[in-house]
Amino acid sequence: MDAIRNPETTRVCVAFSSIRREPIVWPRQALDDERIAEFLNLYLDEGLTALPPIEVVPDDEGGYIVAEGNHRYEALARADVEEIDVAVLEVPEDIDPWHFAFLRGIVTASTGALQLTRREKWAAILRVSEADSGLTDREIGRLLGISHQTVGRVLRRLGTRRSTRKDQGDTDAGSTYLSHASSEEIARRAFEALESVYEMRGLGVWDLLAKDRTGERLARILLDVYGDEARSRAERFRDWAEQAIAEIERGVR
Numbered sequence: 011m012d013a014i015r016n017p018e019t020t021r022v023c024v025a026f027s028s029i030r031r032e033p034i035v036w037p038r039q040a041l042d043d044e045r046i047a048e049f050l051n052l053y054l055d056e057g058l059t060a061l062p063p064i065e066v067v068p069d070d071e072g073g074y075i076v077a078e079g080n081h082r083y084e085a086l087a088r089a090d091v092e093e094i095d096v097a098v099l100e101v102p103e104d105i106d107p108w109h110f111a112f113l114r115g116i117v118t119a120s121t122g123a124l125q126l127t128r129r130e131k132w133a134a135i136l137r138v139s140e141a142d143s144g145l146t147d148r149e150i151g152r153l154l155g156i157s158h159q160t161v162g163r164v165l166r167r168l169g170t171r172r173s174t175r176k177d178q179g180d181t182d183a184g185s186t187y188l189s190h191a192s193s194e195e196i197a198r199r200a201f202e203a204l205e206s207v208y209e210m211r212g213l214g215v216w217d218l219l220a221k222d223r224t225g226e227r228l229a230r231i232l233l234d235v236y237g238d239e240a241r242s243r244a245e246r247f248r249d250w251a252e253q254a255i256a257e258i259e260r261g262v263r
Contacts, residue, residue, distance in 0.1 A: 014113045014153065018100035021063065026091050028073040029066060031083050035075060035111040037119055037126060037134045041084060045124070049085035058086075063097045065114065067107045074098070077111035078118040109141050113153065120155040129236070131156065135164045167231065 052060040064079035064086075076083050077099055086094060101110045116134050119126050126134065131154055138150050139161075147165075148158035232240040 013100075013102050013105075014110070015117055017065075017114065019065070019097040020100070021095060021097055023093055023095050024074065026086060026094055029064070029076060029083065029094075029096065030069075030073065031076045031080055032108070032111075035077070035108050035115065036080055037112065037115050037130055037137075038080070039127075039130055039133075041081060042124070045081045046084045046088070049082055050088050053085055053089050053091075058091065058094055063095045065097045065099055065118075067099050067101055067111045067114075069107070075108065075111055077114040080115075104144075106141075112137065116153050120153065126154070132164055135161055139165055 049061060061082055062079075064082050065077045066074035067077050069075050074096065099110070099114065101107045105113075112134075116126075116138070119130075134154060135150060138145060138153070145153070146158070147161040151158040151161045154161075229240070229244070232244055236243045
């Protein structure tokens with residue numbers, strides 16, 4: 011935990027082209043264009059030292075991946091700089107560098123001015139739990155600035171279980187980490203969550219006497235997660251399901 015909260019760093023000057031931003035290791039869902047424009051103006055007016063250096067981790071190709079400072083990176087890209095000072099994070103030997111970058115991003119986002127949304131926190135809880143980084147619910151909660159009870163409740167609600175990472179051998183770390191977000195895995199997680207909602211249907215006497223209330227429970231979860239956007243999200247899920255049914259009937263492989 012301390013290595014994530016207060017990592018050892020080395021300040022070096024590197025070619026900007028050697029750095030890349032990987033959204034998969036960033037806990038936020040989208041960039042803020044206004045924030046990028048604000049940072050760009052600061053760089054143009056006050057120089058490259060106007061803001062703290064970007065934090066990066068080394069990749070397997072001799073370059074670097076952004077761990078903290080995604081908006082600064084995008085602002086610098088628009089400023090068309092050739093070299094910048096960065097803070098290279100020391101990654102513990104027992105942690106995948108990509109996953110370490112993600113954990114560091116969680117810490118800085120949870121303690122910075124721009125807080126993670128509830129949706130982003132839920133996604134981060136799921137990602138950290140399934141990566142099996144050896145962190146307890148309490149430690150995950152500390153990273154995100156929430157209680158361990160909330161972490162446990164989210165995992166139960168999503169119907170997930172901690173899994174043990176198998177030996178990765180000499181598999182490329184970046185490819186291994188990206189595999190956690192493969193389309194097949196995303197689909198599996200989605201339907202496991204839906205099945206968990208469905209399996210709750212027999213818990214009440216009313217369900218036994220009247221009808222399956224899975225839809226009602228799913229609606230409550232969507233409202234809890236998406237708020238005012240719950241209906242549009244539900245309609246999107248419905249459209250995806252209808253398209254999938256049509257493809258299945260067509261015999262897609």
